[in-house]
Amino acid sequence: MCRLLGYLGSPISLEKLLYSPEHSLIVQSYQPREMNSGVLNADGFGVGWYHSQKDTNPFTYKNILPIWNDVNLPTLSRYVESRCVLGYVRSATAGQAVDLSNCQPFESDRLLCIHNGRIENFRQTLYRAIRDRLSDVAYQGIKGNTDSEHIFALLLDELQAQPSATLEQALQTVLLDLDRLAKSHQVAASINMIVSDGHRLVASRFASDQQAPSLYWLRDDPAFPEAVIIASEPIFAGNWNSFPEQSIITVGEDLEIEIHQI
């Protein structure tokens, strides 16, 4: 279990997004409220963001320390302003190294991706099966050893194979493929994921043979007007909507919300 945060809207400083909310990602790192497993998210963190004026590849910042102990993040958060941000605090699976390579967001060209959930007993179950399905490019691009990065690799391959597919279509295909694969191996899986190309957010709440982790969205809160926020746990009191189970929600550049039941 980790905690996810996505933001799309008018330009915002990371400081306001990460530090101001009373139940911010920083608070969720040491006092999360809705974890299915684990008690903390103190095994590293990462943020990713897009330039607010230039159409370039996104930017990321990661550390293996607990987010509250990073001395650079406060100053970077004052500096960075963006229309599109992903944030992530990690709860490592026991025995997983806290290597930077396993810190999210993962990126590939214009895409950023964060994942919360798990494939049950990943190393002994779907690890090799997933890798065997990957193209050489996706295979060689994997740097760490988390289930999360492997799911993202499947998504990259799907986008490569179906250039005309939208991000949400590709994500749905991957989720259904993984569902079949998980069932055939009789393992549970949960895939709460937020993906972005800098213009839109695409997020899933999905599980195979288990309860999906919590995921919420909120639009145009007075404190964050002209914006949609997606979060594993509400980061402040407000009119948060729970994602339906087994759904993909897309947030467009116009901040319109579309909910697809899978």
Next chain:
Amino acid sequence: MCRLLGYLGSPISLEKLLYSPEHSLIVQSYQPREMNSGVLNADGFGVGWYHSQKDTNPFTYKNILPIWNDVNLPTLSRYVESRCVLGYVRSATAGQAVDLSNCQPFESDRLLCIHNGRIENFRQTLYRAIRDRLSDVAYQGIKGNTDSEHIFALLLDELQAQPSATLEQALQTVLLDLDRLAKSHQVAASINMIVSDGHRLVASRFASDQQAPSLYWLRDDPAFPEAVIIASEPIFAGNWNSFPEQSIITVGEDLEIEIHQI
């Protein structure tokens, strides 16, 4: 607030002392039960131990990561066997750097020292006043900037100034001096400390104008026979004795306990 652990007795592997107990120092790092302030002890850790055969300076191992994320500690814990061990998990005062220099135990020649507690608003209150009292040697020996290390420096100076004083006498003198200093500056202070020379443990539960943090001792538990354990929180169910407030307890080489009310 941090969590302390002291062990004196028959040779024990660090593995058994650190990993086996159900409420071990590792568990206390993410789920402590008796903290006066703070919710975790995930801002680094350290262990110190003495050679079980050779009469040499002690050994320490420290890291700024949460203790549960250190990949070296499990293997070192399998290797190290000692009659005298100090262990420590840190809850840094907000805004304190998680530098290694601030990780305990502190050491000087044969002595090891760990401290739990705080001098209220240390930087703005007793920081300079304490430093001004130090000898040049103690002054130059300070590497970090915690109140803990400064209290240890006072102890080293006292031992230097009174070569015939025992460790517990020197500690008592320092506690009383600090009590006066704290009162004169109208600041609260708490000083739970465990000091060792490898042969004995000397520990204090002491506070000035506030409640002292918890501290317990246990002797000859069936699971740890021929040994005394001192801990901020009982590390397993057993006949733990709470330190009286304002006391110094010494554990001799024969494991005899002496309780001095200050």
Next chain:
Amino acid sequence: MCRLLGYLGSPISLEKLLYSPEHSLIVQSYQPREMNSGVLNADGFGVGWYHSQKDTNPFTYKNILPIWNDVNLPTLSRYVESRCVLGYVRSATAGQAVDLSNCQPFESDRLLCIHNGRIENFRQTLYRAIRDRLSDVAYQGIKGNTDSEHIFALLLDELQAQPSATLEQALQTVLLDLDRLAKSHQVAASINMIVSDGHRLVASRFASDQQAPSLYWLRDDPAFPEAVIIASEPIFAGNWNSFPEQSIITVGEDLEIEIHQI
């Protein structure tokens, strides 16, 4: 010995400043050419910069790893664009902890500061003498234990005490004070320093009883037009000017250079 870099001029991406030059700060970290002592600058690094549009406190990014191993710096360097940048790679004095608190630049309100040089045997010589001269505010503000940070604290106190003094006047006063102090303690000292308030660069090449480390400046190079660069070693072939020994050079907002012999 460390390596320093200062930039003032038209907005530049950190990427171009830090990564493009053939003898960049990154190269100087593993293959420096003009070190008086030490062979590498691999004990951490830092960069500081000012916002190119907003008049706010500066920003810093630091790490204790060698600069070439930082995974975040390449992406941050793509993102950050500034008119005023300080960069620093560290060669720690043997036995100094590689704590983040000892990584430069140091900052205070609008000021950034980097220092190359050393006070001979600092801990045993001027450490306490300098601290004893500091105001409480400057004293309490020191987070690490380098000579560099203590010299910066003297500068902050001088600016506080002489509000009408310019940065270069305050720096000169500090250098002369330190020269006297060093001579009275019969220790050598060298103080190559770059200080900025975001509008100007003020840099010294100064030594007491030893040779000052190298320091160069360059203006309006074709590759970096409308800019002045100051560097411990030329970062590319060009018309670099060596600082005179015992001098302070100021670079104004108009990029005019003024050389003051001390």
Next chain:
Amino acid sequence: MCRLLGYLGSPISLEKLLYSPEHSLIVQSYQPREMNSGVLNADGFGVGWYHSQKDTNPFTYKNILPIWNDVNLPTLSRYVESRCVLGYVRSATAGQAVDLSNCQPFESDRLLCIHNGRIENFRQTLYRAIRDRLSDVAYQGIKGNTDSEHIFALLLDELQAQPSATLEQALQTVLLDLDRLAKSHQVAASINMIVSDGHRLVASRFASDQQAPSLYWLRDDPAFPEAVIIASEPIFAGNWNSFPEQSIITVGEDLEIEIHQI
């Protein structure tokens, strides 16, 4: 390129082995003399050792910092005494993360292994081909992404498949397999490896289509009597023997040397 060190003989403190020699592994980290590529070995390090009395799995200690900056190693080196030690300082391939998972020695049950050399352009060449040959157990056991760990995985599989084979026979089989595989992919490879089970050292100097890195051995030097040392570079002046190219050398419990030409 990295630098390797192996020791087998009478019990020795790590301190003497790692710190005393004038061209120790620590010196080789910042001033190596015989590197085919790279200029430093400052991208982490590791040591592995066996208990001098108990027949148990070996112990390792690793860090991603340059070896000279580790504060724990000096004290651990004072504590650890062993008959069989492997040491390693890393020069990471450009772009490789300095994750702990990529720090050697690698271990599996009683075996420790360190590797110096490289498979040319590994990710794009033999990475997937090697993985496809691995058993599930060896496949799932890989934690990082270095060519070194993959070669060790091949060795583990070979030992599993041929339980009656000696360590040197298994290593030879792996080297010849890799030679064929490298040639079929038209890539160069070099495999200087030291493997131990705590009783013997087995080391190779081997390359496919390129020059093998340097490797030396020394027996019964006056400073290290009753011992064999294997090292990428002589760690002090003495009667060092260069490994023949394409050879495997075994050092038995009786310290007898056997040289096998491959």
